[in-house]
Amino acid sequence: MREDTRTRIQEIALRLFTEQGYEATSLREIAEELGVTKAALYYHFKTKDDIVTSLVDLRIADVEELLEWVKSQPRTPETRREVLERYAAKLKRPQHIQMARFLERNQTALRDHPKLSRMRDLMLELANQLSGPEATPVERISRSLALFALHAGKWMPGDLTEDEVDKASMEVALRLLEP
Amino acid sequence: MREDTRTRIQEIALRLFTEQGYEATSLREIAEELGVTKAALYYHFKTKDDIVTSLVDLRIADVEELLEWVKSQPRTPETRREVLERYAAKLKRPQHIQMARFLERNQTALRDHPKLSRMRDLMLELANQLSGPEATPVERISRSLALFALHAGKWMPGDLTEDEVDKASMEVALRLLEP
DNA sequence: GTCTATAACGGGATAGAC
DNA sequence: GTCTATCCCGTTATAGAC
Incomplete structure (x- = not known):
């Protein structure tokens, strides 16, 4: 087949x-x-661009889903923790790891692509949802970084196992959520 | 003139x-x-590539200098703190902010460029110097992220002043050094 | 649904005049 | 040190046969 x-x-x-x-x-x-x-x-x-569009659409749907969920929840530490866990779970699927890399590495080359702009906006909004309007600059940077920490697998050198990196990343990310 | x-x-x-x-x-x-x-x-x-080479050389010298310094120091919390401060000071010069962005955004496109590989190696080594061989995975990821935190200015949305971002980034970075 | 053939264009790079 | 003119190549994209 x-x-x-x-x-x-x-x-x-x-x-x-x-x-x-x-x-x-x-x-x-x-x-x-x-x-x-x-x-x-x-x-x-139809075009080379169309291939990108078709790819990004999949991940946009994914992040939109997470974003809608978090907006429906009370803004509590527990919610924030679960955002990280849901995001990490999405990242673990091989397709999405690769998609995340693709987006990261081609942000500049595709800076005018509407779907890529949309993705950037969604990620920023997700980061903002971790903070709320009254957060201090330190909190805002720290919590945005928490999301980023979950991508650590990509740039850590290879003498750690995947599982070690996953666990450790989550631990660092959770610490970045704390006040 | x-x-x-x-x-x-x-x-x-x-x-x-x-x-x-x-x-x-x-x-x-x-x-x-x-x-x-x-x-x-x-x-x-001589070529388009040569322009890149001439650009990267400047920053390589800069990071090599910092790396040599840290290797000459005892591996103490105080040394690690000063690495962050020296790195942040370098980043503040306009040329180097832009160079850092350039490197970030063109890692994939220029992945075979020898000077870019060299830069990546240097940055990884610098991150490793913050940890030492006996560090746990959590420490290693956390301390690598500390360096990254100093670049926060680039992806934080614009309702914070540059000074706020600089101060807050350093605070987050220092926290990531702690055990 | 996949092919061959080709158009139309823009890229990096070079030769040689000034 | 900068120019004009040109080369050569790979690219996206299209037309039309099968």
């Missing part, structure tokens, strides 16, 4: 965009790896 | 590479803004 071609294009594109960068990845490369020609891609996606 | 052309090329290139990304910035754009033609750039720099 061959996988949907459209889906395979998305997988390959996401990997190459992440490894090499969006601009540095040509449609020819994607097509070659898929075993078809460039032109075939144009049947599935 | 006109400024050195070579220096002006560096300034314009750094700004455009940072704003738009390395790949997305063409030599034509740089030349146009300088008021000369593409070909003129080739008198001053």
Whole structure:
């Protein structure tokens, strides 16, 4: 049973965009790896940009969901803790780790892409939800950093196991939530 | 007194590479803004890559200096605190803020550039110097994040003054050094 | 749904005049 | 030190056959 071609294009594109960068990845490369020609891609996606759009949409839905949840909750320490846990759980799914990397690494190259702007706005809003309007600058920076800490796996050198990094990141993140 | 052309090329290139990304910035754009033609750039720099090299060299020297200093010091809490302060002081100079942004935003596009690899290695080593070999995973992540916290100015939304962000970032960073 | 062929363009880089 | 002119290449994208 061959996988949907459209889906395979998305997988390959996401990997190459992440490894090499969006601009540095040509449609020819994607097509070659898929075993078809460039032109075939144009049947599935109108432009190179459209591939990005289709990718980001998945993650936007995910973060929007988390954002709506947190807004429906009382602004308590317990809620904040659970935001981190839900966010970490999302991150653990392989697709989303890679998507997070892709977004991080291509923010500049794709700075004018509407979907990327939307993602940035959502992440900022999520960070803000951890603070609230009355928070001090120290609290606001500290709590924004808490979200970031959960991405630690990506830049920590490799002599720690994945599990060690996950646990330790969460511990650091939780500490950053404390007043 | 006109400024050195070579220096002006560096300034314009750094700004455009940072704003738009390395790949997305063409030599034509740089030349146009300088008021000369593409070909003129080739008198001053052998390739587009060479412009990057000339830029990164400045910052490499800076971080190497800090790294040598920390290695010459005893591994104490006081030393670690001073590393953060020296690093923050370097960051405050406008050239280096922009250089840090440039490096951050073009890590993927320039992942094969030897000077960029060198910069990454230096930053990792600096982060490691804050921990030492016997540190727990939580300490290592926490202390690496301390360095990162000092860059907070770049992604915090704009309703805080620069001074507020600087002070608060340092406070968060110092807290991340604590056991 | 995938192909071949090709258009149309912009990129980095070079040669040689001034 | 800067110019014009040009080369060569890879890129996105399209047209039309199968």
